[in-house]
Amino acid sequence: MDVGKRIRELRHISGISGRTLSKMTGLDPSQISKIENGSSKPSLDALDRICKALNVTVHEFFSPETEELPPDLLQLLETTKNLTPEQRKLLNDFLKSLDI
Numbered sequence: 001m002d003v004g005k006r007i008r009e010l011r012h013i014s015g016i017s018g019r020t021l022s023k024m025t026g027l028d029p030s031q032i033s034k035i036e037n038g039s040s041k042p043s044l045d046a047l048d049r050i051c052k053a054l055n056v057t058v059h060e061f062f063s064p065e066t067e068e069l070p071p072d073l074l075q076l077l078e079t080t081k082n083l084t085p086e087q088r089k090l091l092n093d094f095l096k097s098l099d100i
Contacts, residue, residue: 003047004036006061010054011036013075024053055081 011021022029027046034040042050051061055078080088
């Protein structure tokens, strides 16, 4: 897995800039850039901070299931994480009503 590419992908899905990710993690912007470009590897601590900022667990970060999903579906999954149980039920009911 290309860790830098995965970080960039998740960052884009989250709609945040590299500079914003830098501020959220306390990492230098040049370090974020180097990690995303593959010229540097993040430490476990840095990766943990990046995952928290991107609202994914380290397990989800390395999950092959989510790695293979298209960006629009990943964004949908990310959005649904913030729904209440009632909102998720309403969304599921709506999707079922589409009869797809």
